[in-house]
Amino acid sequence: MDPMTFILITQLVHGLAYGMLLFLVAAGLSLIFGMMDILNLSHAYFFMLAAYIGYTIAGMTNFWVALLLAPLVVVALGMVIERFMLRKIHPFGHIPELVLTIGIGLIIMEFCKAVWGTQSLMLQTPEILSGLLNIGVFRYPLYRAFIIFFAVAMMILMGILFYKTRFGTIVRAATADADMVNALGINVPLVYTVFFGFGTWLAGLAGVVVAPFLSVFPGLADQVGFDAFVVVVMGGLGSMSGAFVGAILIGLLNSFGIQFLPTAAPLLTFGLMALVLSIKPTGLFGVRQ
Amino acid sequence: MIAKKSAPSWKQWVFPCLVGVILLAYPWVLGTVYTNIFIYFAIFSVFAASLNMLVSYLGVLSFGHALFYGGGAYATALFLDHIEGLGLFTVILIGGAAGAALGLIVSPLLNRVKATAFALLTLALGQLAYMACLKLRFITYGEDGVGGFPIPDLTLPGIASINMMTAENFYYLAVVVLSLCLLLMWFLTKTPFGSIMIGIRDNPDRVDFLGFNLPMTKAIVFVISGFFAGIAGAVYALFQNLVTPDGAFHIMTSFTPIMMLFVGGIGTFAGPIVGSGVMTIIEELATRYTTQIALFNGILLVLVVMYFRTGFVGLYLLIREKLFQKESS
Numbered sequence: 001m002d003p004m005t006f007i008l009i010t011q012l013v014h015g016l017a018y019g020m021l022l023f024l025v026a027a028g029l030s031l032i033f034g035m036m037d038i039l040n041l042s043h044a045y046f047f048m049l050a051a052y053i054g055y056t057i058a059g060m061t062n063f064w065v066a067l068l069l070a071p072l073v074v075v076a077l078g079m080v081i082e083r084f085m086l087r088k089i090h091p092f093g094h095i096p097e098l099v100l101t102i103g104i105g106l107i108i109m110e111f112c113k114a115v116w117g118t119q120s121l122m123l124q125t126p127e128i129l130s131g132l133l134n135i136g137v138f139r140y141p142l143y144r145a146f147i148i149f150f151a152v153a154m155m156i157l158m159g160i161l162f163y164k165t166r167f168g169t170i171v172r173a174a175t176a177d178a179d180m181v182n183a184l185g186i187n188v189p190l191v192y193t194v195f196f197g198f199g200t201w202l203a204g205l206a207g208v209v210v211a212p213f214l215s216v217f218p219g220l221a222d223q224v225g226f227d228a229f230v231v232v233v234m235g236g237l238g239s240m241s242g243a244f245v246g247a248i249l250i251g252l253l254n255s256f257g258i259q260f261l262p263t264a265a266p267l268l269t270f271g272l273m274a275l276v277l278s279i280k281p282t283g284l285f286g287v288r289q
Numbered sequence: 290m291i292a293k294k295s296a297p298s299w300k301q302w303v304f305p306c307l308v309g310v311i312l313l314a315y316p317w318v319l320g321t322v323y324t325n326i327f328i329y330f331a332i333f334s335v336f337a338a339s340l341n342m343l344v345s346y347l348g349v350l351s352f353g354h355a356l357f358y359g360g361g362a363y364a365t366a367l368f369l370d371h372i373e374g375l376g377l378f379t380v381i382l383i384g385g386a387a388g389a390a391l392g393l394i395v396s397p398l399l400n401r402v403k404a405t406a407f408a409l410l411t412l413a414l415g416q417l418a419y420m421a422c423l424k425l426r427f428i429t430y431g432e433d434g435v436g437g438f439p440i441p442d443l444t445l446p447g448i449a450s451i452n453m454m455t456a457e458n459f460y461y462l463a464v465v466v467l468s469l470c471l472l473l474m475w476f477l478t479k480t481p482f483g484s485i486m487i488g489i490r491d492n493p494d495r496v497d498f499l500g501f502n503l504p505m506t507k508a509i510v511f512v513i514s515g516f517f518a519g520i521a522g523a524v525y526a527l528f529q530n531l532v533t534p535d536g537a538f539h540i541m542t543s544f545t546p547i548m549m550l551f552v553g554g555i556g557t558f559a560g561p562i563v564g565s566g567v568m569t570i571i572e573e574l575a576t577r578y579t580t581q582i583a584l585f586n587g588i589l590l591v592l593v594v595m596y597f598r599t600g601f602v603g604l605y606l607l608i609r610e611k612l613f614q615k616e617s618s
Binding site (some may be wrong): 039088096103104106107110113155222226233241263266273277 | 291344401405417422506547551583584586590
């Protein structure tokens with residue numbers, strides 16, 4: 001295989017892996033906005049918190065226990081915040097919500113710095129996934145393939161949850177008309193809390209999965225968080241397919257951009273976001289603003 | 290409450306005169322360190338007040354106000370760095386003009402969105418500016434920033450030339466320039482144009498029906514807000530004699546005035562000034578005991594948004610109402 005093709009394929013798979021990770025983060029963000037009309041600016045900080053907690057749990061036990069437990073910790077936190085904070089200020093419009101979530105983000109950020117320090121922490125890749133994947137002449141780190149596989153599995157799980165279960169039906173109905181669902185005798189506020197927890201869970205999973213891939217450092221939330229915002233905005237707030245397409249696009253743009261246009265890559269991301277927002281404020285697949 | 294029209298006129302002058310005397314005496318009483326803190330407070334009051342024009346009077350939240358502030362700071366720094374012999378007020382106005390120009394450039398984009406999308410678009414534009422500032426090394430010198438540029442003296446033709454490198458002299462300049470900005474903004478909110486702004490916040494459709502040009506009005510507000518943020522940035526650049534991407538365009542530079550605004554109280558003119566004062570004091574006290582100022586800021590922000598959305602100004606109004614209720618009724 002000639003080197004150029006090799007570089008292209010490597011960057012392609014790398015971009016896909018990063019894109020799928022972004023999808024997990026962005027999906028939670030987008031779903032929460034679509035259903036509850038809350039743009040959770042602290043979403044990326046939940047993601048980072050899960051990465052740190054996962055690092056600690058993995059240090060005590062192993063990666064799989066961390067993948068199971070760490071997201072649950074942030075889910076509990078997310079549900080408490082939704083129940084006791086966001087719900088109270090929801091009647092006052094979107095500006096207090098945005099500001100509140102910034103405040104929560106700042107607190108989580110400083111908490112992480114205080115507990116784990118500011119240095120970069122590398123979580124060991126679990127042994128089973130640490131090898132190289134051999135596809136003919138092409139070799140690729142197994143862990144990145146695992147990320148893609150994991151995100152696709154989560155996507156299928158989400159699909160089943162939304163379209164094949166009673167909870168999914170309620171969620172979709174509440175997104176369309178919350179008052180009507182409430183009138184039918186379903187506890188919509190409770191559904192909101194559980195659903196907020198679910199979105200946070202996705203971010204938490206992504207956080208633990210990212211730890212061996214990008215390492216854990218205080219700038220992680222900003223780095224991945226901004227990309228996730230770009231994804232959500234481009235795909236359209238509230239749209240699942242939009243989040244998917246956006247995530248793959250930004251993932252590829254990131255990996256090819258860094259390879260071929262190292263100076264302009266970060267500019268491209270935000271330029272694209274500004275462009276989409278100004279031409280079609282609802283995003284590529286979005287319906288509501 | 291019935292306003293007493295027949296109040297003795299000298300009483301109206303007591304408060305402004307007191308403020309004037311305090312401002313004059315401040316650097317001589319409290320020394321250089323506190324003078325610098327006060328300059329920082331004054332810069333951020335104007336910056337937060339310019340953001341307040343969007344939040345309290347137009348009803349939209351900007352997450353990228355650092356775009357205008359940093360634009361003003363960089364314009365001033367780069368002009369001083371490359372061109373010799375510019376006057377002090379010229380460079381400050383250049384900073385304001387840069388902010389206003391940026392406001393004009395982004396206004397067609399900002400006019401297309403509202404609510405959450407507005408916040409996100411400003412976030413994207415702010416980050417775009419930050420990234421551009423980091424990457425366009427041949428203009429902005431990347432992470433190093435622009436520093437060590439000459440600070441022009443304040444020359445009054447034929448009278449005097451005042452060196453601006455000392456803290457006290459710069460303090461007076463900053464106080465005069467920034468007070469002037471605040472006064473101008475205050476007068477603006479009292480004009481018919483200010484009423485249209487409030488109308489847009491409360492009911493944009495109605496303002497539209499009344500025949501006002503909605504996009505044009507909003508664009509003018511963006512330009513004015515950008516102008517004052519740019520002036521705040523220009524004074525900041527002169528004050529620090531160094532502008533870096535992190536100081537000028539970083540996301541925290543956009544978040545700081547938002548925090549100040551909410552701590553002070555949105556919907557009021559005094560809010561951003563009070564908030565800036567409170568946050569500066571808290572930051573000053575917190576740095577003595579801890580390095581994690583952002584933690585304090587975050588907790589304060591959450592508490593303010595959760596429990597008193599009217600901020601410190603609202604708290605003051607509430608206390609005044611409770612204490613003087615009987616007299617006024």
